Structures are given as structure tokens and as C-alpha cells.
Amino acid sequence: MPPVPTPLLEQVQILLCDADGNLFPSEEPAFDASVEVTNAFLAAIGSDRRFTAAELRLAATGLNFRSTAQRLAAEAIVPDVDVEPWVLEEKRAVTAHLARTLRPHGPTSAALTALAEHLPLAAVSSSALARLAACFTAAELDELIPPARRFSAEDSLPTPTSKPDPAVYLHACAQLGIPPQAGLAVEDSLPGALSAVAAGCPTIGNLLFVAPDEREERAAVLEEAGVLAVVSSWQEIADLLLPVLAARRTAEAGLQTTGATP
Numbered sequence: 355m356p357p358v359p360t361p362l363l364e365q366v367q368i369l370l371c372d373a374d375g376n377l378f379p380s381e382e383p384a385f386d387a388s389v390e391v392t393n394a395f396l397a398a399i400g401s402d403r404r405f406t407a408a409e410l411r412l413a414a415t416g417l418n419f420r421s422t423a424q425r426l427a428a429e430a431i432v433p434d435v436d437v438e439p440w441v442l443e444e445k446r447a448v449t450a451h452l453a454r455t456l457r458p459h460g461p462t463s464a465a466l467t468a469l470a471e472h473l474p475l476a477a478v479s480s481s482a483l484a485r486l487a488a489c490f491t492a493a494e495l496d497e498l499i500p501p502a503r504r505f506s507a508e509d510s511l512p513t514p515t516s517k518p519d520p521a522v523y524l525h526a527c528a529q530l531g532i533p534p535q536a537g538l539a540v541e542d543s544l545p546g547a548l549s550a551v552a553a554g555c556p557t558i559g560n561l562l563f564v565a566p567d568e569r570e571e572r573a574a575v576l577e578e579a580g581v582l583a584v585v586s587s588w589q590e591i592a593d594l595l596l597p598v599l600a601a602r603r604t605a606e607a608g609l610q611t612t613g614a615t616p
Contacts, residue, residue, distance in 0.1 A: 358582045362556050363598040367536040369469060370526060370555060371499070373479040373486055375415065376542040377466075378459060378493040379563040380452055385411040387451035388419060391444040395423055395437075401430040416545030418480040418508050419444040421516040449485045456492035462562070465588035466498050472599035476503040478526045478539065478550075480516045483509045505529065517545040523553035540591060542572075547579040558591060559584040 375381040389407040396403050403426070405413070414422045423437040423444075466475060477499050479486055483506045490496050490504075507522035508514050515521050527534045534554035541547045542560050550557040559576035561569045561584060573584045585591055 358556075358558075358594060360598060362535075362582065363538070363595060364602060365536055366538040366556070366595070366599075367473060367532050368530055368538075369473055369475045369595075370478045370523065370537045370539040370550070371475060372539070372541045372543070372546045373477045373489060374481055375563050376540060376546075376560055377462065377477070377495060377499075378456055378489055380456060380489055381411055381415060381563065382407070383451055383455045384448050385414075387448045388414075388444055391419075391440060391447055392422070392426070395440045396426060396430070398440075399427055399430055399432045399435050401426070401432075403430070416480065416517055416543030418482075418514075418516040419448075420508070420514060421480075445482050445485060449482075449488045452485065453488040453492055456489055458492075458494040462588045463494065463498075465592040466495070468592050469588075469595060469599075470498050472596065472603065474503065474530075475499045476505065476526060476530060476537075478505045478523055480507045480522070480545075482506055503530070517543075518548035518552065520549050520553035523550050523555055527553070527555070538595075541576070541581070544572075544575045544579055547576050547581050551580040557581045558594075560588070560591070561586045562588065 371377055374384060385407045389405050389410045392410055393404050420437055420441050423440055427433060427435045427437065469475065475498055477486060483504060486504050486506065490499060505522055505526040507516050511521055511525055523539065527537050535556065537555045539550035539555040539557040540560050541550055541557055542564060547557055547559060559573065559581040561572060564572050576584055
């Protein structure tokens with residue numbers, strides 16, 4: 355992992371975490387449920403195209419279902435189809451499946467807990483808030499990232515969108531009261547990294563839940579997107595950040611003791 359400039363880390367006030375495939379291994383089970391709705395949608399619009407769950411994951415990672423359905427409809431030359439009923443059905447199916455299948459990931463929980471002692475954690479996702487709620491509860495992360503610090507490109511914006519549009523990161527930073535450069539984003543996908551970088555957030559790529567045979571290629575595209583570093587676990591992120599954050603806390607405590615101003 356290349357060194358990240360310390361001045362960039364010193365200004366971090368909040369850790370902005372992508373959710374799916376980053377905080378928990380939700381990508382594969384989500385696409386297991388989503389592919390059934392996707393293929394039913396394709397049949398309904400008269401398209402002969404069909405996906406396996408693995409094919410859909412490779413085609414749509416980092417995007418929400420609305421964006422995927424609109425793109426598939428345009429490719430099938432049915433651009434005016436109403437995708438909203440299908441968005442609701444996909445949300446229902448995927449949320450229910452993730453609530454049943456996700457489990458806590460101990461090493462990630464431990465690293466996030468250590469980080470949360472020094473700075474707040476927030477979630478910035480393309481996924482719907484209901485899906486995020488089910489995942490956070492199943493992964494036992496509700497206390498670390500409560501609902502008030504979860505931001506969805508699907509539900510939190512005046513007009514739903516999806517990464518790589520930077521709107522959800524800009525919205526999250528505005529709501530949290532920080533400039534983008536004070537929010538360190540952690541992303542596992544190319545659309546997510548492009549979104550965070552375009553918003554002006556320093557960004558780290560995380561390969562923790564990326565399939566081993568896809569990691570080399572994913573790392574390359576994340577680096578091309580402009581991430582500061584690519585890591586393979588949340589512990590690596592903790593190892594990178596905690597010394598800087600601990601030194602900052604010590605310095606701030608010293609200033610308070612002497613009555614000096616920074």
C-alpha cells in the first residue's frame with residue numbers, strides 16, 4: 355500500500371463508508387435475489403436477454419436497480435417503460451434476502467469500533483435506506499452507524515440517482531457540516547470511487563469483499579479512478595488512520611491544558 359500524505363489524513367473529520375460490498379459482503383447475496391427480478395423485468399419488456407447472478411453483479415456493481423433497469427430498457431429500445439414498480443419489487447426481494455443471509459464480520463466490526471473511538475462513521479450508498487437498515491441490523495453495525503448518518507442516493511436526494519454521480523457524497527458532506535476534503539471515503543467499486551473523487555473526498559479503495567480472482571483488476575481501476583490507496587481490509591485502514599488520529603487527539607488535549615488555541 356503506498357503511503358498516504360499525512361496532511362490529508364490530519365484533516366479527516368468523518369469516515370464516509372460505502373455500504374454494500376464494503377462494510378459487509380452483501381453484493382453476492384443481493385444479486386442472487388436481484389437477478390430474479392431483473393430477468394422478470396426483461397421478460398416483461400419483451401427482451402430476450404437474461405442474466406445469471408454472477409453476470410448481473412459484474413454488469414451492475416455500484417449501481418442501483420433503477421439505473422440498471424433504465425439502461426437495460428434503453429438497450430432493448432424500450433426507453434419509456436415505467437421502472438418504478440420493478441424498483442419497489444427488487445427492493446423488497448433484496449432487502450428480505452439480505453436480512454435472512456447477512457451475518458456480522460468480526461474483523462470489520464473490530465476495526466470500525468476502534469475507528470469510531472476517534473471520529474464518526476457515516477454510510478454513503480446507492481442503495482435504498484430500507485435495504486441499508488436490514489443490512490446494518492443483520493451485520494450488527496447499527497450502533498456504529500445509526501440511521502441519522504446513513505445517506506442513500508435512492509432515498510436521501512430530491513431526485514434519486516446513483517453513483518458515479520457525486521450528488522450523494524456532496525449531500526452527505528453538506529448534511530454532516532463538513533467540506534468534502536474532511537470526509538475520507540472508503541469504496542470498493544469503480545462507480546463508488548468515481549462518485550467520491552468527483553465530490554472532492556479523499557478516497558481509499560477496499561478489496562476486502564471483492565472476489566480474489568477480481569482483485570487485481572479492481573485495484574487497477576480504483577487507482578485509475580484516483581483513490582489514494584488500495585487496501586484489503588478495514589484493519590489496514592485502521593492501521594493507517596489511528597496513529598494520525600491519536601496524535602491529533604493528544605495535540606488537542608495539550609492545547610486545552612495550556613489554554614492555547616490551534
